[in-house]
Amino acid sequence: MSRTLLYEGKAKQIFQTDDPYEALIFFKDDATAFNGEKKGQIRSKGMLNNAISTLFFELLDSRGVPSHFVKRIDERSMLVKKLKIIQVEVIVRNIVAGSLSQRLGWPEGRPLPRPIVEFYYKDDALGDPLINNDHVAVLGLASPEELAHLTAEGLKINAVLQEHLLSRKVKLVDFKLEFGRFDNRILLGDEISPDTCRFWDADTDKKLDKDRFRRDLGQVEEAYQEIYNRLN
Numbered sequence: 001m002s003r004t005l006l007y008e009g010k011a012k013q014i015f016q017t018d019d020p021y022e023a024l025i026f027f028k029d030d031a032t033a034f035n036g037e038k039k040g041q042i043r044s045k046g047m048l049n050n051a052i053s054t055l056f057f058e059l060l061d062s063r064g065v066p067s068h069f070v071k072r073i074d075e076r077s078m079l080v081k082k083l084k085i086i087q088v089e090v091i092v093r094n095i096v097a098g099s100l101s102q103r104l105g106w107p108e109g110r111p112l113p114r115p116i117v118e119f120y121y122k123d124d125a126l127g128d129p130l131i132n133n134d135h136v137a138v139l140g141l142a143s144p145e146e147l148a149h150l151t152a153e154g155l156k157i158n159a160v161l162q163e164h165l166l167s168r169k170v171k172l173v174d175f176k177l178e179f180g181r182f183d184n185r186i187l188l189g190d191e192i193s194p195d196t197c198r199f200w201d202a203d204t205d206k207k208l209d210k211d212r213f214r215r216d217l218g219q220v221e222e223a224y225q226e227i228y229n230r231l232n
């Protein structure tokens with residue numbers, strides 16, 4: 001398979017394959033936080049995020065949530081359908097943490113009475129600002145119908161992941177999704193991993209995600225490995 005680099009992000013490389021409708025994602029160990037201000041590496045992260053994302057995409061597929069996932073190729077690579085990414089990050093939250101804690105002045109760990117769905121404009125230069133439906137429309141990022149679909153998919157994905165994780169003694173605090181267009185459909189894209197979700201141990205609330213890197217809490221690799229172990 002020939003491999004032409006199409007795009008390099010902070011944590012992944014995307015390669016063109018021989019099939020014009022497919023791409024190969026290579027998961028790196030590189031980690032950044034605060035829009036690239038903090039940089040580092042998390043040993044084995046690429047391998048673990050590839051494996052964890054594979055498990056979640058397979059689970060979601062079995063529950064009727066379509067994604068770009070085609071198959072896992074090797075330890076660090078995944079074959080996917082090549083999407084035209086919608087420049088809206090969809091964040092779903094069950095428990096107050098991170099930027100929501102700052103925005104509302106509520107303590108981290110407070111359970112929300114119902115899940116919250118937020119949209120962020122996927123634009124590094126602007127620092128991915130929070131936006132609403134009107135901003136999405138004026139920016140021409142997605143139609144109202146598409147946005148309603150992203151919201152419904154976000155909530156469905158939340159229900160599926162939350163239940164599965166809880167059975168493995170993990171609380172799903174919040175997570176980020178990206179979607180893209182493919183053949184007149186909208187598919188879930190990107191990854192679902194400790195880089196893009198907050199996972200807390202169900203008994204102790206110990207953080208098992210990238211917050212350990214963002215906040216210098218130590219035992220970063222161990223947290224990613226722990227999530228992988230519990231899902232297997």
Ligand code: TMP
Pocket residue numbers: 091097098099100128174175176195196197198
């Ligand atoms: P936040 O509380 O910082 O807004 O993050 C909410 C969720 O989104 C959290 O699970 C981490 C994830 N996230 C990303 O995947 N990429 C990002 O760039 C940021 C800021 C958060």
